[in-house]
Amino acid sequence: MAGNKDFQLACPLPPPAGDRIQLAHGGGGRLTRQLIEQIFLPAFSGLELDARHDGAVLPFEGARLAFTTDSFVVDPPVFPGGTIGDLAINGTVNDLAMCGAEPLHLSAAFILEEGFPVDTLRTVAESMRLAATRAGVGIVTGDTKVVDRGKGGGVFISTSGIGVVRTPSAVDPRRVTPGDAVLLSGDIGSHSVAILSVRGGLEFDSPVTSDTVSLWPAVDALIRAGIEIHCLRDATRGGVATALNEIASTAGISITVNESEVPVTEPVRGASEILGLDPLYMANEGRFLAIVPQSDGARALETLRGIGVSSGARMIGRVTEGGRPRVTLRSPIGGMRVLDMLSGEQLPRIC
Amino acid sequence: MKYVDEYRDPAAARALISAIARVARRDWTVMEVCGGQTHTLLKSGILQLLPAGITLVHGPGCPVCVTPLEQIDKALEIAARRQVIFCSFGDMLRVPGSAGSLFDAKAAGGDVRIVYSPLDAVNLARDNPRRQVVFFAVGFETTAPANAVAVEQAGRTGLRNFSILSAHVLVPPALEAILQSPGCRVQGFLAPGHVCAVTGLRDYERIAETYRVPIVVTGFEPVDLLDGIRLLVEQLERGSAAVENQYSRVVRTAGNPAAQDAVSRVFEICPRKWRGIGEIPASGLRLRAAYREFDAEVRFNLAATGVAEPPECISGLVLQGIRKPHECSAFGIRCTPETPMGAPMVSSEGACAAYYLYGRQ
Numbered sequence: 001m002a003g004n005k006d007f008q009l010a011c012p013l014p015p016p017a018g019d020r021i022q023l024a025h026g027g028g029g030r031l032t033r034q035l036i037e038q039i040f041l042p043a044f045s046g047l048e049l050d051a052r053h054d055g056a057v058l059p060f061e062g063a064r065l066a067f068t069t070d071s072f073v074v075d076p077p078v079f080p081g082g083t084i085g086d087l088a089i090n091g092t093v094n095d096l097a098m099c100g101a102e103p104l105h106l107s108a109a110f111i112l113e114e115g116f117p118v119d120t121l122r123t124v125a126e127s128m129r130l131a132a133t134r135a136g137v138g139i140v141t142g143d144t145k146v147v148d149r150g151k152g153g154g155v156f157i158s159t160s161g162i163g164v165v166r167t168p169s170a171v172d173p174r175r176v177t178p179g180d181a182v183l184l185s186g187d188i189g190s191h192s193v194a195i196l197s198v199r200g201g202l203e204f205d206s207p208v209t210s211d212t213v214s215l216w217p218a219v220d221a222l223i224r225a226g227i228e229i230h231c232l233r234d235a236t237r238g239g240v241a242t243a244l245n246e247i248a249s250t251a252g253i254s255i256t257v258n259e260s261e262v263p264v265t266e267p268v269r270g271a272s273e274i275l276g277l278d279p280l281y282m283a284n285e286g287r288f289l290a291i292v293p294q295s296d297g298a299r300a301l302e303t304l305r306g307i308g309v310s311s312g313a314r315m316i317g318r319v320t321e322g323g324r325p326r327v328t329l330r331s332p333i334g335g336m337r338v339l340d341m342l343s344g345e346q347l348p349r350i351c
Numbered sequence: 352m353k354y355v356d357e358y359r360d361p362a363a364a365r366a367l368i369s370a371i372a373r374v375a376r377r378d379w380t381v382m383e384v385c386g387g388q389t390h391t392l393l394k395s396g397i398l399q400l401l402p403a404g405i406t407l408v409h410g411p412g413c414p415v416c417v418t419p420l421e422q423i424d425k426a427l428e429i430a431a432r433r434q435v436i437f438c439s440f441g442d443m444l445r446v447p448g449s450a451g452s453l454f455d456a457k458a459a460g461g462d463v464r465i466v467y468s469p470l471d472a473v474n475l476a477r478d479n480p481r482r483q484v485v486f487f488a489v490g491f492e493t494t495a496p497a498n499a500v501a502v503e504q505a506g507r508t509g510l511r512n513f514s515i516l517s518a519h520v521l522v523p524p525a526l527e528a529i530l531q532s533p534g535c536r537v538q539g540f541l542a543p544g545h546v547c548a549v550t551g552l553r554d555y556e557r558i559a560e561t562y563r564v565p566i567v568v569t570g571f572e573p574v575d576l577l578d579g580i581r582l583l584v585e586q587l588e589r590g591s592a593a594v595e596n597q598y599s600r601v602v603r604t605a606g607n608p609a610a611q612d613a614v615s616r617v618f619e620i621c622p623r624k625w626r627g628i629g630e631i632p633a634s635g636l637r638l639r640a641a642y643r644e645f646d647a648e649v650r651f652n653l654a655a656t657g658v659a660e661p662p663e664c665i666s667g668l669v670l671q672g673i674r675k676p677h678e679c680s681a682f683g684i685r686c687t688p689e690t691p692m693g694a695p696m697v698s699s700e701g702a703c704a705a706y707y708l709y710g711r712q
Contacts, residue, residue: 020458030689269352333364333573335396337709 027237030341033246053172054095054234057165064165066101068092071158077124080194081209085128087285088157090212091236093135097216098232098288100171100223101163103135108159109143113152124155135214137161166223173291175230176251180319181297183290185218185304186211186312187263188240189279191286193271208267211286218310222290225303231291234284238342241280243289244327245341254322257339260332261316280329281342291319354600358572359395367577368400375584378404380536382529382672383579384522385543386413387571389702393709395573405584408536408672409702411525411625412543414490414518415442416670416694416701419624422518423448425653429485429516430461432651436479438472439487441465445688446697469501469515476505476513485647488515492549495519495636496610499617502638502645514647517637520623522546523554524634530562534673539583541569541576544598549614551606555594563592570598617642626694627667666693669702676706683707 024031055068070091077084088108096103108128112121132139169175194210215234222229231251233243240262248255264272264279272279286309292300297315304313329339357363383389389409392398398407411417427448430437437453444453444463457463462482466472469486476484488498498515505513522543529535542555547568559566565586569579579597586593596602614636623635638646647653664681668674676682676695686692688704695701 020455022454022458024454034689266352269355273352273355331395331573332359333361333395333397333400335399337394337396340708 027342032237033341054098055101055161057099057101057170064101066096066099066163066165067160068095068099069158069160070095071156073153073156074195075153076195076198077120077155079198079210081190082194082212082285083124083127084155084157085124085126086131086210086212088159089128089131089135089137089139090214090285092159092161093137093214093216094234094236094286094288096161096163097214097219098171098234099163099165100167100219100229100232101165102220103137103161103163103214103216105140106132106137106159106161107141107143108139108157110145111152111156111158112144112146113154114146114149116154121155124157131212131214135216166220167229169228171229171232173231173233173247173250176247176253176291176319177230177293178253178319178321179294180230180291181294181300181315182244182255182257182317182319183292183297183300183304184235184240184262184314184316185215185288185290185310186286187265187268188235188284188287189264189268189272189282191284192239192277192279192282193268196271196275208265208271211284213286213309215286215288215309218288218304218307221303221307222292222300225299227292227296227300227303229290229292232288234288236285237283239279239281239283240287240289241278241327241339242342244339247289247291248325248327251319252325254320254325255317255327256320256330257317257327258330261314263312263314280339294318355572358570358574360574363574364395364397364577367574367581371405371577371581371584372402374581374588375402375405376588378406379538379584379587380406380408381539381541381580381583381587382408382410382537383541383569383576384410384412384526385541385546385571386410386416386701386705387545388412388541388543388569388576390705390709391571391573391576393705396709397573397576398710401580405580407580408675409669409705410540410672411529411628411670412491412522412546413670413695413701414494414520415446415697416666417520417525417625417628418443418446418489418518418694419626420448421624422516423452424450425648426453426487426516427451427456428653429647429651430456430463431459432483434481434483435462436475436482436484437461437463437487438466438469438475438484439463440467440489442697443487443489445691446694447691469498470504473501473505473510473513476510477508480512483512483514483650485651486513486515487518489518491520491522491543492546492614495614495618496549496607499613502617502642503613505645506642514645514650515638516647517618517635518623519618519636520625521620521634521636522550523558524631525625525628526558527562528628528631528634529671530558530564532671532673534668534671537564537672539565539587540567541579541583542566542594544568544570544575544602547596547598547602547606549607549610551611552594552596552602552604559592559594565592566594568594568596568598568602570601625670627664627670629667664692666695666703669693669695676703677710679703 093103191210304310327339472486618636621637695703
C-alpha cells in the first residue's frame, strides 16, 4: 500500500442506454419487460395485450376464443427428451391452456437456413405430429421460408393457436387476492439442464430430459373439479421466479414462497450447483403455477396430483397483502429474502 | 446431495445461531472476504438471524467487481477487432467499461463467447488457426492455476494464436490494504476458503500476527458461514488473533503445492489497480517474461489508457467494508443490475447485486 490516500473511492458512470438489442432482451426477465413496455405496448396498445397474459381472450359469437402465438429458436434443435418441434406444439398449447382454454387448432411457420439437414427437419416434423396428436390439436395451416446460410439458426419455428375458454370465469392475474394458495405443478429446471447438457462447451453426463409436455390435461382436471382458478402461468423463460414476479406486479399483491417446498430433482440440483445457476430462474416447458382461493387449495393439489403431467405438484406458497408488490422466499433455515425477476441473462459465475 | 445437504441443514444452522448468541457478549464487526460468502449470507437470510451486535461487512473478494476499468476497456478494444474470438467467464460480460460492456461489444458484432474453462479457449484457438483467441484471465488465486496451465499448454503445443488478458488479483495484499485504511472497522476476517485451498494459510498467519486480527478460513454453505462466525466471535471474545481452519474438508495448511507451482512457473507478482480502491502494490499477477508472447496486451500492443473513474458511486467504500450497499444514494434507483454504476452491482458475487436481489425492501 503506497499510502491510504491511494484509496480513490470512485466508480464509473453508467454506460449510455443500450441502443442495440442484447440477448437478455429475449431472456424473459426485466429487459424483455422493458422492451414490451417501451416499444411494443405503445405501438400496439390494445386491451388484450395490456393484460400481460400468455394469450388473448376474444369474445366471438357467444363463445370466448383464446388466441396466442410463440416462436421457438432453441439450439440445438434436438435435445434429450424432445425437439424444437415438441416445444413449438406444447408451448403454444400451454399458452392456450394458461388462458383456461382447450387448445383446438395450430398454425406452424418454419424459417429454415440454407444447408440445414433434411433428416433433422424430418425428425422435428415427426415430433410435431406426435406432440399435436397427444395434445389433441390439429396443425391446420403453415408456411416455409428459407434464408441464406449464416442468416438463421438452422431452424426457427413459429406457431399460433386457437382454443375455446372452458373456465366459467376469466383466468386473470388481476383476480389473485391475499390468502390465495400458490401451486406448482412439478419439479423445475429439467428442460434448462437438458439443453445445457448438450450445448457446446459444456460437457457433463446428464440423464436429465426436457419436461416438454401439454399441460391442458392438468388444467382440464382443475376445471372439471370445479376449482375456481384465479391465475395460471407456465414457468417458461425466466422460470418460476419471473412468473411469480409478473403475477405479483400485475395483481398488485405479494407472494411468499417456502423454498423447501419447491421441488428440484437431484441431477438438476447438481447441475445448478456446478454452474452457479438458480433453478428458480430456469426455463421449464411443462410446468405451471396455479393460484386458487385458499378454500380450494387442498382440493386443487389433490386434483393436480391425480394427473400424469402434474403428479409432482406442490403447494409452494401463499398470496399476501403487501405494500409494494414483491415475491419473498423463506429459506430452509428460516431467513427471508426477496426473490427478484431475472435481470439479464443468467450467467455462470466465475468461482 | 452429499457435501451440500449437511451444510444447509436447518437444525444445524439454528444450533449455531444459538451458539453465537451465547458467546457474543460485546459488539463485533467482521468481514467475509469472498463474494460467494456474501451471497450465501443474503440468500439464506443469515444476516437477519444473527444477534444484533454482530455486523458482517462485505469484502473485496469478487474478481469481477475489482477488475479495473482500464482492463475492461482493453478487453472491449480487443473484442472489437475482426480477427479476434474474445473468451470470458460469463460474469464479466455485463460489467460496464468506459463505453459499454462486453455484451454491448457482442451486440455490435464482436465475437465474444462465454467459456467455462480457459482450456476451452485453448481448444478454440487450436480449432480456429486463422483467428486470434483471447481469454480474459480474471480472478483471485483460485482461477490463476487453470489459467497458468492453459498458457503452458499453448506454449507446449506451439499455439501462436492464443493469448490472455490478465487481471489477476491476490487476496492477502487487499486484506492488508483494508487493515491499513484509516476508516477500517474490521475486527476479524472470514477468509475465502477456496483461495486458501490453493495458497494455504501462511500469508494469513502473517497477517493475523502483524495486525493482531483473528482469521477463520471459512466455506460457502450456510452452516460453514455460521460455524466460521462462531469461531471468530469466540476468538474476539477471548482476545485471540489466530488463524483457524473451519473449511478443513477442502483446505490444507500448505494449500495445493502443484497449483502454486503452476502459478509461479507462469506468473510473477506485479502492482495492480483495484476498481474503486486504487493501486495496491504486489497485489496482481502478470505473465513472466518467458510467456510474454501470450500476453494480449503485448500481442495487440495496447497502451495504458489512463481512464479516470468519475467519483459517482461508493463501490470503493463498499469493497472495503466501510459502507453497506444500501447506504449508497444511487442504490436500486440509478444503479440496478440493468444499469450498473459499479461492478459490485453486476456480478453474481458482488455485494450490491446481492443486496439488490435478496435484500431490497
